[in-house]
Amino acid sequence: MNLKIISLVYALLSLHKASSFPLNKRSCEKTYNVIKGDTCYNIWKKYGLTETEFKNLNLGVNCNNLQIGTSLCVSSSSASSPSSSSCKTFYTVKKGDYCYKIWNAHGLSESTFRSLNPHVNCENLQIDTQVCVKTSSTSTTKKATATATSTSNSSSCSTHYTVVKNDTCYNIWTKYNLSESTFRSFNSNVNCENLQIGTQVCVKASTPTTTTTTTTTTKKATTTTTTTTTTSSCSKHYTVVKNDTCYNIWTKYNLSESTFRSFNPNVNCENLQIGTQVCVKASTPTNASTPTTATTTTTTTTKKVESSVTSNASPTFTWLRECQTENNYALSFDDGIYLYDEDLLDLLKRKGVKVTFFINGNNVSSIKTESVRNTIKRAYQEGHNILSHTWSHKDLTTCSSDTIRSELKLLEDEIYAIIGQRPKSIRPPYMAGINDSRVINTLQSYGYSYGILWKIDSRDWENKGDINTILHTFKTGLATSHRPIILNHSFYEGITKEKLLTLVEKEIDYLSSMGLTGVNMETCIGHKVYRNSGEGF
Ligand SMILES: [Zn+2]
Numbered sequence: 027m028n029l030k031i032i033s034l035v036y037a038l039l040s041l042h043k044a045s046s047f048p049l050n051k052r053s054c055e056k057t058y059n060v061i062k063g064d065t066c067y068n069i070w071k072k073y074g075l076t077e078t079e080f081k082n083l084n085l086g087v088n089c090n091n092l093q094i095g096t097s098l099c100v101s102s103s104s105a106s107s108p109s110s111s112s113c114k115t116f117y118t119v120k121k122g123d124y125c126y127k128i129w130n131a132h133g134l135s136e137s138t139f140r141s142l143n144p145h146v147n148c149e150n151l152q153i154d155t156q157v158c159v160k161t162s163s164t165s166t167t168k169k170a171t172a173t174a175t176s177t178s179n180s181s182s183c184s185t186h187y188t189v190v191k192n193d194t195c196y197n198i199w200t201k202y203n204l205s206e207s208t209f210r211s212f213n214s215n216v217n218c219e220n221l222q223i224g225t226q227v228c229v230k231a232s233t234p235t236t237t238t239t240t241t242t243t244t245k246k247a248t249t250t251t252t253t254t255t256t257t258s259s260c261s262k263h264y265t266v267v268k269n270d271t272c273y274n275i276w277t278k279y280n281l282s283e284s285t286f287r288s289f290n291p292n293v294n295c296e297n298l299q300i301g302t303q304v305c306v307k308a309s310t311p312t313n314a315s316t317p318t319t320a321t322t323t324t325t326t327t328t329k330k331v332e333s334s335v336t337s338n339a340s341p342t343f344t345w346l347r348e349c350q351t352e353n354n355y356a357l358s359f360d361d362g363i364y365l366y367d368e369d370l371l372d373l374l375k376r377k378g379v380k381v382t383f384f385i386n387g388n389n390v391s392s393i394k395t396e397s398v399r400n401t402i403k404r405a406y407q408e409g410h411n412i413l414s415h416t417w418s419h420k421d422l423t424t425c426s427s428d429t430i431r432s433e434l435k436l437l438e439d440e441i442y443a444i445i446g447q448r449p450k451s452i453r454p455p456y457m458a459g460i461n462d463s464r465v466i467n468t469l470q471s472y473g474y475s476y477g478i479l480w481k482i483d484s485r486d487w488e489n490k491g492d493i494n495t496i497l498h499t500f501k502t503g504l505a506t507s508h509r510p511i512i513l514n515h516s517f518y519e520g521i522t523k524e525k526l527l528t529l530v531e532k533e534i535d536y537l538s539s540m541g542l543t544g545v546n547m548e549t550c551i552g553h554k555v556y557r558n559s560g561e562g563f
Contacts, residue, residue, distance in 0.1 A: 055101045056073075056099070056100050056101035057097045057098060057099055057100065058073070058097070058098050058099075058100045059095060059096070059097055059098075060092055060093065060094050060095060060096040060097075060098060061094060062094055064092060064094075065089070065092065065505035065506055066080065066087070066089035066092060066505075066506050067089075067505065067506045067507060067508075068505075069098060069100065070100075072100075073100040073101060075100065076294070076297050076299060077296075077297045078294060078297065080100075081116070081156055082113055083098075083099040083100070083101075084098050084099055084145070085113060085142075085143060085145055085146075085156070085157070085158050086143050086144070086145030086146040086147075086155060086156070086157060086158075087145060088152045088154070088155050089506045090152065090154055090482075090499075090502055090503050090506065091152060091502060092502075113142070113158035113160070113161060114160045114161055115158070115159050115160035116156045116157065116158060116159070117132065117156070117157050117158075117159045117461055118154060118155070118156055118157075118457075118460065118461075119151055119152065119153055119154060119155045119156075119157060120153060120154075120456065120457040120458070120460075121153055121456060121457070122456065123151060123153075124148070124151060124219060125139065125146070125148035125151060126148075126217075126219050128157060128159065129159075132159040132160070134159065139157075139159075142157075142158040142159070142161065143157050143158055153483065154483065182231065182232045183212060183228035183230065183231060183232065184230045184231060184232035185228070185229050185230035186226045186227065186228055186229065187202070187226070187227050187228075187229045188224060188225070188226055188227075189221055189222065189223055189224060189225040189226075189227060190223060191223055193221060193223075194218070194221060195209065195213075195216070195218035195221060195227075196218075198227060198229065199229075202229040202230070204229065209227075209229075212227070212228035212229070212231060213227045213228055259308065259309040260289060260305035260307065260308060260309060261307050261308060261309040262305070262306050262307035263303045263304065263305055263306065264279070264303070264304050264305075264306045265301060265302070265303055265304075266298055266299065266300055266301060266302040266303075266304060267300060268300055269351075269352075270298060270300075271295070271298060271350040271351060271552060272286060272290075272293070272295035272298060272304075272350070272552075273295075273350055273552035273553070274552075275304060275306065276306075279306040279307070281306065283342075283553070284342055286304075286306075287342055289304070289305035289306070289307075289308060290304050290305055295350070296346070296347070296348060342470075342475065343466050343469060343470040343474065343475060343476070343477065344475065344476055344477070345460055345476075345477040345478075345479055346476055346477070346478055346479065346511065346551050347479045347480055347481045347510075347511055348481050348507055348509045348510055348511060349509040349510070349511065349545070349549075349550035349551060349552075350509070350550070350551060350552040351509060351550075351552070352508050352509050353508055353509065353541060353542050353543060354509055354542065354543050354544075354545045354549065354550055355509065355510050355511075355512060355537055355542045355543070355544055355545070355550075356381070356382060356510075356511045356512065356544070356545055356546065356547055356549075356550035356551075357379065357381040357382070357512050357514060357530070357533065357534075357544055358381060358382045358383070358384055358453070358478070358480065358511060358512060358513060358514065358547070359381060359382070359383050359384070359514050359515060359516045360384045360415055360453065360513065360514070360515050360516065361384075361385075361386060361389060361390055361415065361419070361515050361516055361517045361518070362383055362385050362386075362390070362391070362515075362516025362517055363383065363385055363391055363393070363398045363401045363402060363516060364390055364391055364516040364517035364521070365391075365517075365523070366516070366521070366522075366523040366526045366527070367383070367401050367405070367516050368401055368404075369523050369526070369527060370516070370526060370527065370530060371401070371404060371405055371408060371410075373527055373530060373531060374408070374410070374530075375408060377531070377534050377544075379534055379544030380408075380409045380410055380411075380544060380545050380546040380549070381410050381411075381544065381546065382410060382411040382412075382413055382478075382546055382547040382550075383402075383405060383410060383411070383412050383413070383516065384413050384414065384415035384452075384453040384478070385402070385412060385413070385414070385415055385437075385441075385516075386415050386416060386417065386418060386419050386437070387416075387417040387418065387436055387437040387440050388417055388418050388436075389415075389418055389419040390517045391517075393437070393440045393441075393444075394440070399444050402441070402444050402445065403444055403445060406444075406445040406447070409546060410546055411546040411547045411548055411555055412441055412445060412447070412449065413449045413451045413452065413453065413478065413547060413555060414434065414437055414438070414441075414449045414451070414452040414453070414474075415452070415453050415454075415455060416433040416434070416437065416452070416454070416455055417432065417433045417434075417436040417437045418433065419455045420433055420455060421455060421456050421458040421459075422454050422455070422458055422459040422462075422465045422468075422469075423458045423459050423462050423465055424458075427464075427468045430465070430468045430469070430472075431468075431472060434452070434469075434472055434474070434563075435472075435563045438562065438563065439563075447556040447557075448556060448557045448561070448562050448563075449555060449556055449557075450473050450474050450475050450476070450554070450555065450556060450557045450561070450562075451474065451475065451476040451477075451478055451547065451555040452469060452474050452476075452477060452478070453477070453478045453479070454477065457479065460477065460479065472562070472563070473557060473561055473562050475553070476551065476553060476555065478511060478547060478551070479511065480510070480511045480512060480513040481503065481506065481507045481509075481510035481511055481512070482499075482500060482503030482504060482507070482510045482511075482512045482513065483499070483503070483512075483513045484496050484499060484500050484512060484513060484514050484529070484533070485499050486514050486515055486518060486521075486525075486529060487515050487518035487519070490518065490519070490520040490521070490525065491520070491521075491522070491524075491525035491528075491529075493525075493528055493529055493532060496529055497529075497532055497533070497536070500512075500533060500536070501536065504536075504537075504540070508540070508542065509542075509550075511547075511550065512533070514529070514530065514533075
C-alpha cells in the first residue's frame with residue numbers, strides 16, 4: 027500500500043471533517059450554533075422555517091442526535107427564489123444502509139454523492155438521516171475549483187496484515203486491539219464493505235510523522251432551473267389558520283382528499299403553515315380538469331410520495347411519519363402478534379391509550395393460531411388498529427408484483443375473517459420500498475393509500491431491555507416532534523414480558539407528562555385506515 031496515498035486521503039478526510047458543513051453554506055445568510063437543549067424543531071420554528079426548508083438548508087444533519095456546537099443554516103439568500111443548492115430528492119437512511127449502497131442505488135458516483143452530502147458521515151451513518159440523491163436541476167453544471175492546503179499528522183505503517191478468507195475489518199481491528207477509527211485512519215482506502223482477500227492492511231503505525239500536503243479538489247455546483255407543473259386554476263382560496271389540518275379543510279369544503287390534493291399539489295399537509303393559501307374550489311365547477319400551466323419550483327422529499335395529479339380523482343399513496351394534529355402521538359408495534367400482546371393490551375387499557383399493531387400473518391407467530399386470533403379480535407374491539415406488515419415480513423423491493431399481491435392478500439383475508447376489516451395502510455418491512463416507485467405503484471394498485479413510517483424509532487430491538495438507553499433515544503426523538511408516530515416491536519430477539527411492559531409504560535408516562543395523547547393510527551393521520559366494504563381483492 028502506498029503510504030503517501032494513505033496520508034493524502036487521511037489529510038483530506040481530516041480537512042473534510044473539520045470543515046464539514048451544509049452543502050449550501052456558501053449561500054447561507056445566517057447561521058446558528060446549536061446549544062444545549064436545542065432541537066431542530068425549536069430552531070426551525072424560531073426562525074420561521076418549514077421543516078422542509080430547514081432540512082434543505084442543513085442536509086445531513088441528524089435531528090435525532092443534534093450535536094452541541096453544530097453550525098446550522100437558518101436563513102438563505104435564496105430562500106424565496108430557486109436556490110443553487112436545493113435538493114430535489116431526499117432519501118431517508120434505513121437500517122442496513124451504507125453510503126456505497128445508496129450512491130449505487132441512485133446511479134451516483136461516490137464523488138457526486140459526497141459533494142451533495144458534505145455533512146454526512148459515511149462512517150457512522152445514522153438511520154433516518156436525510157441524504158440528497160438529486161439536485162433540482164443539472165441543466166447547467168458549473169465547476170468550481172477550490173484549493174485547500176492542510177497539515178495533518180499521519181502515521182507510517184510498521185506492521186501489515188494480509189487479508190485471508192472470511193476476514194472482516196471488524197475482526198482485524200479487534201484482533202489487533204485497534205479502535206475502528208484508528209484502523210480506518212491507517213487504512214483510509216480500504217473498502218471494508220468489500221474486503222478483498224490478499225489486501226495488505228495496516229495494523230500498527232510507526233512513530234507519527236508530520237506531512238504537509240497541498241491538494242486541489244473539484245466540487246460540482248449545480249444551478250436550479252424552474253420546473254413546470256400542471257395545476258388547475260382556482261376560483262376560491264382559503265387561508266390556513268391555527269390548528270387547521272388538510273383533513274379539516276377538505277372536510278369543511280366537502281372535497282375528497284384526492285380532489286383537495288389535486289387542487290393543491292404543492293401543499294405539504296404534514297407541515298401545514300398558517301397563512302398558506304390553499305385552493306378549495308376549481309374555476310370549472312363541472313370538472314377540475316382544465317389544466318393551466320403554472321411555473322413553480324417543486325421540492326420533493328422522500329417523506330411523501332404523491333402520484334401524478336389527475337382530474338379523475340385517482341388514488342394517491344402517501345408516506346406518513348407524524349399525526350395530523352399536534353399533541354397526538356401514535357405508538358405502534360411491529361412483527362406481532364406475539365406472546366406478550368395480551369399483557370400489553372391490559373396495560374394500554376389501564377392507561378387509556380390506543381395504539382396500532384402492524385402484524386404479520388406468518389412470521390414469529392401464525393395468524394392461524396387461536397390465541398393470536400383472539401388477541402387481534404380483542405385489540406380491535408378495544409379501539410386499537412390492526413394494520414398490515416405483510417404476510418411473511420418480506421423485503422418488498424425483492425418481490426415480484428405477484429408476490430407483493432399475495433403478501434397483501436393472504437394477510438388481509440385472515441384479518442378480515444377476524445375483525446371484518448381490510449387494512450389499506452401498510453408498514454413495509456425494513457422500510458423497504460419507500461423510494462421504489464414500482465413497489466409504491468403496486469401497493470397503490472391494490473388499494474393501499476398510506477404507508478405508515480415513524481418519526482421516532484425507540485430501537486427497542488437493538489437495546490433489548492436497556493430502558494435508559496431506549497428512553498434517551500426516545501426523548502431525543504420526541505424533541506423534534508410533538509405529534510410523532512413511534513416504532514416499537516411486539517417481538518424482537520430477547521424480548522420478555524417485563525421488558526415490553528416496562529418500556530411501554532415509561533414511554534406512555536413520559537408522553538403524558540408532555541401533555542400528549544396516545545391515539546390509534548386512524549385518529550392520528552385523520553384518514554380511514556381500512557377499506558370501505560366492497561373495495562379490495
Ligand atoms: Zn418488522
